Structures are given as structure tokens and as C-alpha cells.
Amino acid sequence: MSQLVALWRRAALLVVLLLVSATALARIEPDETHLQVAGEVAESLRYGHYANVEFDDEWSQTAYARYLDILDGQRAFLLESDVADFEHLANRFDDMLLDGDLDGAYDLYQRYHDRARARYEWLLERIDEGMSLTFDSDDRLETDRSDAEWSSSEAELDELWRKRLKNAALTLDISGQSRDDIEANLRQRYEGQLTRLKQTNGEDVFGLFMAAVTGSIDPHTEYLSPHQGESFDIQMRLSLEGIGAMLQSDGEYVKVTSLVPGGPADRAGVLEPTDRIVGVGQEDGEMINVVGMRLDEVVDLIRGPKGSVVRLDVVPGEAVDMTRSHEVEITRDTVDLEEQAAKGEIIEVERDDGVRRIGVITIPTFYVDFDAWQAGEEDYRSTTRDVAREIERLQDEGIDGLMLDLRNNGGGALQEANSLLGLFIDRGPTVQVRDAQGRINLYGDTDSGALYDGPLVVLVNRLSASASEILAGAVQDYGRGLVLGNATFGKGTVQTLSDLSHGQIKLTRAKFYRISGESTQHRGVEPDILFPNLIDPERIGESSLDNALEWDTVREVQYRTYGEPWEYLETLRDRHSRRADTHPNFVYLEQRAELADEMREERTSVSLDREQRQREVEEQEAAQLALENQRREALGLEPLEEWADARDDDASDQSDDQEDEPVDRAQVLEAAEILADYAELSQRRLAGNP
Numbered sequence: 001m002s003q004l005v006a007l008w009r010r011a012a013l014l015v016v017l018l019l020v021s022a023t024a025l026a027r028i029e030p031d032e033t034h035l036q037v038a039g040e041v042a043e044s045l046r047y048g049h050y051a052n053v054e055f056d057d058e059w060s061q062t063a064y065a066r067y068l069d070i071l072d073g074q075r076a077f078l079l080e081s082d083v084a085d086f087e088h089l090a091n092r093f094d095d096m097l098l099d100g101d102l103d104g105a106y107d108l109y110q111r112y113h114d115r116a117r118a119r120y121e122w123l124l125e126r127i128d129e130g131m132s133l134t135f136d137s138d139d140r141l142e143t144d145r146s147d148a149e150w151s152s153s154e155a156e157l158d159e160l161w162r163k164r165l166k167n168a169a170l171t172l173d174i175s176g177q178s179r180d181d182i183e184a185n186l187r188q189r190y191e192g193q194l195t196r197l198k199q200t201n202g203e204d205v206f207g208l209f210m211a212a213v214t215g216s217i218d219p220h221t222e223y224l225s226p227h228q229g230e231s232f233d234i235q236m237r238l239s240l241e242g243i244g245a246m247l248q249s250d251g252e253y254v255k256v257t258s259l260v261p262g263g264p265a266d267r268a269g270v271l272e273p274t275d276r277i278v279g280v281g282q283e284d285g286e287m288i289n290v291v292g293m294r295l296d297e298v299v300d301l302i303r304g305p306k307g308s309v310v311r312l313d314v315v316p317g318e319a320v321d322m323t324r325s326h327e328v329e330i331t332r333d334t335v336d337l338e339e340q341a342a343k344g345e346i347i348e349v350e351r352d353d354g355v356r357r358i359g360v361i362t363i364p365t366f367y368v369d370f371d372a373w374q375a376g377e378e379d380y381r382s383t384t385r386d387v388a389r390e391i392e393r394l395q396d397e398g399i400d401g402l403m404l405d406l407r408n409n410g411g412g413a414l415q416e417a418n419s420l421l422g423l424f425i426d427r428g429p430t431v432q433v434r435d436a437q438g439r440i441n442l443y444g445d446t447d448s449g450a451l452y453d454g455p456l457v458v459l460v461n462r463l464s465a466s467a468s469e470i471l472a473g474a475v476q477d478y479g480r481g482l483v484l485g486n487a488t489f490g491k492g493t494v495q496t497l498s499d500l501s502h503g504q505i506k507l508t509r510a511k512f513y514r515i516s517g518e519s520t521q522h523r524g525v526e527p528d529i530l531f532p533n534l535i536d537p538e539r540i541g542e543s544s545l546d547n548a549l550e551w552d553t554v555r556e557v558q559y560r561t562y563g564e565p566w567e568y569l570e571t572l573r574d575r576h577s578r579r580a581d582t583h584p585n586f587v588y589l590e591q592r593a594e595l596a597d598e599m600r601e602e603r604t605s606v607s608l609d610r611e612q613r614q615r616e617v618e619e620q621e622a623a624q625l626a627l628e629n630q631r632r633e634a635l636g637l638e639p640l641e642e643w644a645d646a647r648d649d650d651a652s653d654q655s656d657d658q659e660d661e662p663v664d665r666a667q668v669l670e671a672a673e674i675l676a677d678y679a680e681l682s683q684r685r686l687a688g689n690p
Contacts, residue, residue, distance in 0.1 A: 028113070033501070120191075123190045342390055401678065406458060455675060461486045521552075
């Protein structure tokens with residue numbers, strides 16, 4: 001790039017920065033509104049939160065550390081000397097909050113703001129001077145610096161950012177972009193980040209401070225600004241027109257944590273939990289790089305009117321390198337309630353003495369038409385009513401056992417978990433709810449009789465949360481059936497939303513406990529028989545969240561048991577292991593989970609040498625492809641040429657070939673085998689032949 005063009009661009013950038021506003025360089029100050037709200041939040045936390053919140057030096061140190069993580073979690077902007085200058089705040093966060101004296105928090109933000117502004121300008125100067133696009137050094141870039149020491153000098157940070165800039169360019173180079181496109185793409189990225197930084201106002205900084213305050217107590221308590229509160233209300237009404245995905249910040253990236261059942265992304269089949277979104281584009285518009293962008297800004301880009309198309313640049317969660325992104329399209333829409341409805345089917349399991357017919361009911365969420373229910377309508381829609389109809393239909397067709405598939409079910413209406421359990425027991429408690437004062441309320445089924453009293457299993461995974469965990473835990477505690485799959489999410493807390501003079505606060509007010517007295521919080525529900533886990537529990541689940549409330553117990557309640565399925569576990573586990581050790585799909589699941597663990601341990605840095613980077617990526621993808629083709633060969637399927645084709649094949653294959661659905665279907669089919677074994681062993685005991 002010529003010096004003339006570089007000078008022109010630098011001058012143009014200067015004009016843009018001046019136009020962002022002359023006040024952009026002025027100090028960002030809190031206003032009286034923020035001082036008042038800080039006191040209101042403090043009172044809410046002290047007297048309304050479930051935990052015994054004490055604003056002391058220990059809490060202050062936690063909140064201060066979290067504030068630093070929010071500002072500069074990757075240790076990429078602030079220097080060791082900067083942090084030392086504000087070390088006195090570590091024991092003052094309680095005083096700042098209680099007294100409404102926010103100057104220290106705003107001063108620290110201002111230091112970060114100045115450092116970040118200077119760094120983005122430094123990056124743009126490097127690009128304008130002409131980047132070196134030779135990728136043949138022995139350099140490596142650490143991919144996660146959240147636990148790194150603060151840099152001691154500007155030169156040390158310059159070296160870090162030299163590597164980060166080189167890595168960003170290498171990522172685009174490997175994806176096939178030209179030199180001009182790479183420079184234009186990176187310039188757009190850093191100019192966008194600089195512009196957004198310049199637009200930061202006092203409300204934004206107050207939100208960051210509040211995030212540190214509330215997030216130091218538990219991950220579900222949060223302050224919502226008026227704008228955030230409006231978005232939250234829209235989500236709670238399920239009228240959000242977008243893609244139906246729950247997103248979370250993950251360092252510089254935005255990560256998919258779950259998909260709304262029946263939502264556009266779920267129906268399209270192009271996103272999965274742990275996928276990272278690195279770009280967002282509208283229809284045929286330009287793809288905007290969102291690396292380093294705030295979560296709420298990314299959500300605003302993705303949200304849009306029903307019927308419009310959003311394009312996402314996505315890096316699969318299991319990808320070994322950020323260069324392995326691909327573009328997907330999703331048509332924005334509202335949630336399809338029919339897709340959320342419970343649905344049943346029958347799976348036939350071959351045995352030497354005949355066929356066992358296993359009923360399977362998939363329950364994506366716990367729903368109820370509250371308006372129709374409150375209006376007294378007799379035919380209102382609910383999970384329990386839909387499941388009851390499916391059970392009656394399956395029983396009419398003749399089944400030997402029933403499976404409830406709660407995988408990916410993030411919860412919903414608590415009353416539905418209670419009434420649904422009532423289909424399988426003759427009245428009794430379902431869950432205990434303990435409030436901040438230690439008072440315990442008991443919820444359960446009050447209707448006598450059970451609709452189904454045969455062999456029962458519940459299939460869960462890491463994304464089964466809240467009401468799903470309550471139902472699974474109750475089935476396990478009552479001895480009513482077996483729980484199969486993976487340890488659940490561990491969301492065992494209850495939140496309420498309260499108005500403040502400015503904004504709202506979402507506050508953790510209570511905690512769920514099983515009838516056995518064990519909390520579902522943090523640990524979730526442990527299955528009786530474990531399946532291979534493809535979702536990393538360190539990245540998804542309550543235990544992966546900072547400052548999650550701990551697991552504990554209360555006194556168990558009185559309840560009767562309906563059986564002793566644990567007596568069959570040794571035999572059931574042995575039979576399961578023999579099948580899983582030889583079935584191509586389960587062998588694949590086990591080996592893929594092991595490989596994913598190995599790759600997560602190895603993925604701590606990336607090479608900045610193009611050939612070495614390619615070799616590392618190709619070696620890891622070759623291992624993934626070999627596993628996939630080993631499975632396909634065992635099933636008599638055509639091998640794939642590239643590992644990336646495996647995911648596309650899973651998303652596009654809507655045929656009746658159930659053998660070609662390794663994750664979802666293999667688990668359902670094996671759960672049906674276990675249920676058939678369980679039914680057989682139960683019948684033997686009833687017949688007096690254990």
C-alpha cells in the first residue's frame with residue numbers, strides 16, 4: 001500500500017474520530033440516577049438475595065477481580081502498573097456501592113478506555129503502514145490469557161498484539177482472502193471496535209460496574225438497564241423475533257449455549273451448543289465481524305423482523321481452529337409452539353423371545369397456556385395434557401415400557417413438572433423450595449391415581465435444566481424409574497424480577513431441593529447409567545459459571561418408594577457395556593468424547609506459521625474424520641472426504657435411516673434397549689424368578 005494511501009486513510013480516520021464527538025475524549029462520569037440505583041441494588045442484595053450477602057472486604061475483593069475480568073479478561077489492554085494504581089479499590093467496592101461513590105470504578109474504566117483506544121489506534125497504524133503477511137515464524141499465540149499475569153511494559157503488550165494481529169490475518173489468509181481483503185476486513189474490525197468504544201457513556205460503565213457487583217454473588221442475579229429490561233420482557237413473552245438461540249460471552253467470542261425448542265435455529269439445524277459466532281450479516285449485506293463485540297450488540301445485530309434472513313459466520317464448537325468457520329443462513333421467526341409440543345413414537349427392540357415395544361415421548365419444554373388456564377377454559381394446552389394423550393395412545397398400541405426424552409429441555413413451567421410426575425405416581429411431593437429466610441415450601445401432585453404404572457426411564461443430557469432436573473430427580477428418588485444419559489445442567493435456583501427507580505434487578509430468591517433433600521444446584525442430577533458426553537461440562541452447565549451457588553442439602557421429606565430399580569443396575573450396566581462396546585454408533589460416541597477431551601487439553605496455543613498451523617489442524621481433523629468414517633464403514637455407509645462434511649451430512653439428512661444419526665438416535669435406541677432389559681428383569685421378579 002502506498003504511503004499516500006496510508007496517509008489519506010489515517011487522515012480519514014482522524015476525521016471520523018473527531019466526528020464521533022468532541023466529548024468522546026472527556027471523562028465519563030456517573031450521574032445522580034446511577035448513585036441512587038447503586039443504593040437500591042445494595043439493599044436488594046442484602047435483604048432479598050437467597051445467599052447471606054455480606055458487603056465486606058472479602059466480597060469487595062471478589063467484585064473488584066470480576067470488574068477487572070469484565071474490562072480486560074484476556075489481560076490485553078491494562079498494564080501491571082495500571083492495576084497497581086487501582087489496587088486500593090480491592091477493599092472499597094462495598095463502600096462504593098453502599099455510599100453511592102462510584103468515582104473509583106469510573107476512574108478504572110477510564111484508564112481501560114484510554115488504553116483500549118490507544119491500542120486500536122496502534123493496530124490501525126500497523127495496518128496502514130503495510131502489514132507483513134509472511135507466516136513462517138516459530139511464534140505461537142496463547143489462546144486463553146484469562147489466568148495470565150498482567151504485562152509489565154508497553155513493549156510486552158506490543159508483542160502480544162503483534163501476534164494477535166498476525167493471527168487474525170493468518171485466519172483470514174487460510175480462509176482464502178486476498179491481501180487487500182484481509183487488510184480491509186481487519187481495518188473494519190478495529191475501526192468498529194474503536195467507534196463503539198468512543199460511544200461508551202455513563203450508563204454503559206454503570207452497567208459494567210453492576211455486572212461485577214451482581215456477578216460476584218451468583219451468575220443469575222443481574223442488573224438490567226431500561227434497554228436490557230425491555231429485551232428481557234420480550235424474551236419472557238416468547239415474542240422475540242430472531243433465531244431462537246441463547247447466547248453467552250466467551251472471552252472475545254459469543255457462544256451458543258442452547259437452542260430454543262421450536263425456534264428458527266432449532267428447526268434449521270445449523271447451530272449447536274458451544275458454536276461460536278464470529279460474524280453477522282443481514283440478507284445480502286456485508287458480513288460484520290463481531291469478535292470482541294459486546295454480547296448485547298451482537299444480539300441486536302442478530303435480532304430482526306420475522307421473515308428476514310440473518311447470515312452468521314460460525315465456528316463449530318468442536319472445531320480445532322478458528323479458521324474453520326462457515327456461513328449459515330437462518331430465517332428469523334417466532335417460536336413454533338407445535339414444535340415444542342410433546343410427541344410420541346414406538347421403537348421395537350429385538351429379543352430372543354420376541355419384540356419389545358418401547359414408547360418414547362419427547363418433551364422439548366414444560367409449557368402451559370397460562371391465559372387459557374386462568375380463564376378457566378377446559379381444553380387449555382399444557383405439557384401434562386399432551387403427554388397424557390400420548391401415553392394413552394401408546395398404551396392402546398401396546399408398549400412394554402415408556403421413555404421420557406428430556407434432552408435439551410431447559411425447563412419452563414414448574415407446575416407442569418409437578419403435574420407431569422403425577423401421571424406416574426399416586427400423589428406426593430415433587431420438589432422443595434427454600435427461600436432466603438430458610439422457609440421451605442413443598443410442591444407436588446395432589447391428584448390420586450397414576451395414568452401409567454409400567455417400567456419407566458428418563459433420558460437427560462447436559463442441557464436438561466431446571467424443571468427437567470426436578471422431574472428426573474423425583475423419578476429417581478421415588479424409585480419410579482431409571483435416569484439415563486449425562487449429568488444435567490445444575491440450574492437449581494429461582495429468580496424474580498423487580499423494578500428499580502432506573503432499570504430492574506433479576507434476583508436469586510430461592511433454591512430447589514429434591515424430596516431426598518439434595519439440591520439440584522451445581523451438580524444437577526446424576527444418571528443411573530452414564531452415556532458418553534459430547535458437551536464439555538467446563539464450558540456448558542451451572543458449574544462452568546463463575547460464582548455459582550454451591551450444592552447443599554436440606555431435610556428429606558416423607559415419601560413412599562414405588563420400586564427399587566437400583567437393584568438391577570449392576571446387570572443393566574453390564575448389558576449396556578456389552579452392547580456399547582460393539583455398536584458402531586456408541587463406539588463412535590465414546591471415542592469422539594475422548595478425542596474432544598484430548599483436543600481441549602492440547603488447544604492452549606496456535607502456531608503463527610502457516611504450514612505448521614495447517615499441519616496441526618489437518619492432523620486433528622484427520623483424527624475426527626477417521627472416527628466418522630470408521631463408524632460409517634461399520635454401518636455400510638459411504639465414507640466422507642472431509643471432516644466438515646460430517647456436520648453438513650447430519651444437518652441435511654432427513655431420511656428414515658436412523659442408523660445415520662449417531663448422537664441423538666444412538667442414545668435413544670440404547671436407552672430403549674436398557675428399558676427393555678429393565679422391563680424384563682422387573683417382570684421376572686414379579687413372577688418370582690429373579
